[in-house]
Amino acid sequence: MLKRFSNCINSNRLKSTIKVGKFISQQFTDIFLDYVYPLRCPICDKIIEKDYIDFSEFNRQKPFLEQFKSVGGKQRLVHDICKTKILNVDEPCCMKCGHPVVDEATEYCQDCIKREHKFRQSKALFVYKGHIKLSMYRFKYSNRREYAKFFAKKAVERYGKWLEIVDPEVIVPVPMYHKKEIKRGYNQAEVFAEELSKLTGIPVDSKTVKRIRDTIALKGLNPTERKNMLNNAFFLDNFEKTYKRILIVDDIYTTGSTLDAITKELNKAHVEDVYGLLICTGKGY
Structure with missing residues (x-):
């Protein structure tokens, strides 16, 4: 019974690790794609810089995956000043x-x-x-x-x-x-x-x-x-x-x-x- 319980815990940890790995992988993939194919503001057509994740700000006491989800992949799609021009x-x-x-x-x-x-x-x-x-x-x-x-x-x-x-x-x-x-x-x-x-x-x-x-x-x-x-x-x-x-x-x-x-x-x-x-x-x- 204990062995089965231990295997279940290890399995859940593995799934969680895989999920975190996928999120991190996607983040760095986005960084690469933004470098090669940067998004442009639809109004002025100038490149928009992406707000990437600062891992140093993460709280070790909180679930990593939850924090990553909340900040991962943030991307402005238009310059603030340009929104006023339409x-x-x-x-x-x-x-x-x-x-x-x-x-x-x-x-x-x-x-x-x-x-x-x-x-x-x-x-x-x-x-x-x-x-x-x-x-x-x-x-x-x-x-x-x-x-x-x-x-x-x-x-x-x-x-x-x-x-x-x-x-x-x-x-x-x-x-x-x-x-x-x-x-x-x-x-x-x-x-x-x-x-x-x-x-x-x-x-x-x-x-x-x-x-x-x-x-x-x-x-x-x-x-x-x-x-x-x-x-x-x-x-x-x-x-x-x-x-x-x-x-x-x-x-x-x-x-x-x-x-x-x-x-x-x-x-x-x-x-x-x-x-x-x-x-x-x-x-x-």
Whole structure:
């Protein structure tokens, strides 16, 4: 009996040691990766220094693993001064698309008053103007995929409660036309979706919704032109899952035409509620 008890204690100690070893290993791996691929501030694009662990401050009387968990892997994702240079989407905002409105008495923006959207509701993090416009350009075209960490963190801070309420079963990034994605090397919406999934635990499905038409850039088109351009642009590939609530994520909301076009296809597959979460919202009307 004593031998079995002793073996149990030794086994637990071994497991604890392995856990500590994994945490320490991850910390030094992060240090190496930050040196080779340093994170950049999504607003100014300058390198962000990481706050590494000072082991000399550890209290020997407290559990080592608990202390390590509380401080390990800390990383600022944006410079404090840079956070003041972007315009967050705050209340009051449109109850449908999430675009800022003039006052609390205004429930819907002018676009949502004029047009009926197919999606249930959408939210956005930032107003698409000033420094965030340059940030989005680098995120899309200059391989600044690490920006997605900041965007996802802001999304959870700002809309974590909303996500709990709408309770999406899966995150679907707006797809790119396959040739464009190959040329660019990545889909920024999918990168954002993956980071959001890490923080929320909501799985990502980037395979089901396909973009089957190579549409021209929608910038500069009015809502009607955008709708016509996106007609039959999306296709559901072997959609057999019984999703009822889906969250669509993308970089910029302008008129909602992309969200509507995807929602139209999902509704055909009996998806009841489609929500949107966008990094930025612009004035599309």
